[in-house]
Amino acid sequence: MGVLKDLMQAVRGGANEVGEAIVDANAIRILEQEIRDAESAIASAKQSLTRMKSSEIGLKRDLSTLGADIADYEQKAIAALNAGEEALATEVAERIAELEGERDDKAGEQAALNEEVNKIHAMIKARERTIQKNKRELDKVRTVQELQRATESVSRNFAATGSKGHRVSQALDRVKAKQQNWQDRMEAGEWLESQEGVDDIDAKLKAKGIGASGASAGSDVLARLKARQSG
Template structure:
């Protein structure tokens, strides 16, 4: 069962008391401590795994070396037999037998070691998964804990305002009034800027069509016609 389901089941059982602390701060510390200890254990396991893996590689090398020696001696024993030197061949065969016994013992040990390495590796991977899951769970717990902190101040706020009727509506009205006032001020500001940029006399002259002659297509055409006219 996920931690959230657990927590909310507990909350439901407790009758959903306002301000009730679902999360015990101590429980969070314990969970954090558990994660830290599990991480430490994994690190230790990793170190032993490195050593075991080293032994495994070394043993594999020894086995390979023994196998090479065995092949080598086998060739030599055959050569001795071909030469008809039975006595030497028996000596070599004895050596081969020694090597094979040694190799078989080492192989058995190697298999055991390999199984152990695989086991520890799987254990570390599984533990890591658990730790990652625990960390995510802890984050959820902490989120709820932080939300509780914000909620406790919320409860205080509502208590302070007495949760009077139409509290929200009244607050909304106040915000809207402030926003309207802000917009009015902005408009007033724009109007002032426009007013400052045009004085009364300029406005009157503009209205009378005086001083507002700009360059237009017609005025350019008139000017050109004037130029074209032969001078008297």
């Protein structure tokens, strides 16, 4: 059974009080025990595989020796027949039959061994799936525990200040004020930059003697005033 259902039952049972363990410690122990069991089963399965591998190597060697012996005796039997040694050929043929019987037994053993090896591989895969599944389940438990830990310290603060509702609104207002402030400063910065651009152009014009310079402005004003006096 998945851990999530356990968690939900714990929550319904009111086990979500701050600081209270939300997850049944037994459930965790069972998951951990299953992981350990699966791991030790895999370890012993791997040992069996090693033993089987050496049996398999032995069997293969025997089979190839038997095959070579049979081929050898067959040639000899033919040679005996060619030499007209019928009795000797019969004896060799009996030997061949004996060897073939032995070969078939060994081949049967090898087939059984192969089947066993396949079974063990399948078992290891199944155990590995159990381990992965349990680890995922444990991670769900860990996630819930960590969420609880990460939330707990602050919710204590919520309680400590004793403030309700407005706490959030006030905080939001402060954040928004800061963002506005930052926005204003950005805009001020942009304005300043654009002003510096204007000053730059004025300075360039002045350097080339183009546009109103301070001195000519004074004489212009004087000329204007004189014009008004005479008018």
